[in-house]
Amino acid sequence: MTTPLSKTLCRIHADRPAAARCPTCGVFYCAECITEHDGRLTCAACLAAERNQVTAARQRERRLAVWPALQLLIGLALLWLMWQGVAHLLLSIPADFHDGTVWK
Numbered sequence: 085m086t087t088p089l090s091k092t093l094c095r096i097h098a099d100r101p102a103a104a105r106c107p108t109c110g111v112f113y114c115a116e117c118i119t120e121h122d123g124r125l126t127c128a129a130c131l132a133a134e135r136n137q138v139t140a141a142r143q144r145e146r147r148l149a150v151w152p153a154l155q156l157l158i159g160l161a162l163l164w165l166m167w168q169g170v171a172h173l174l175l176s177i178p179a180d181f182h183d184g185t186v187w188k
């Protein structure tokens with residue numbers, strides 16, 4: 085036996101008759117509480133939950149997309165540090181080291 089829609093009240097507004105039932109959670113809501121999203125009816129709570137899931141998924145994707153760029157940056161930073169080390173090593177060699185070699 086199903087409850088007639090006209091006698092069912094909105095979950096949020098107890099004084100308003102239900103207009104539709106959310107297919108996701110199965111709760112009755114009035115026309116104000118239920119919205120159409122992507123061609124189907126959804127209550128505000130389910131819509132918010134769906135949006136949170138989408139946002140979380142997008143954030144995961146973003147993190148995955150950022151990681152290779154970060155690795156590249158770390159690699160370049162290490163390379164630069166190594167280069168700096170080599171440059172310091174070359175500068176630390178005394179100038180008279182080359183006396184009597186190729187340049188004379």
Ligand SMILES: [Zn+2]
Binds near residue numbers: 106107127
């Ligand atoms: Zn719902």
Ligand SMILES: [Zn+2]
Binds near residue numbers: 096097114117
């Ligand atoms: Zn309502």
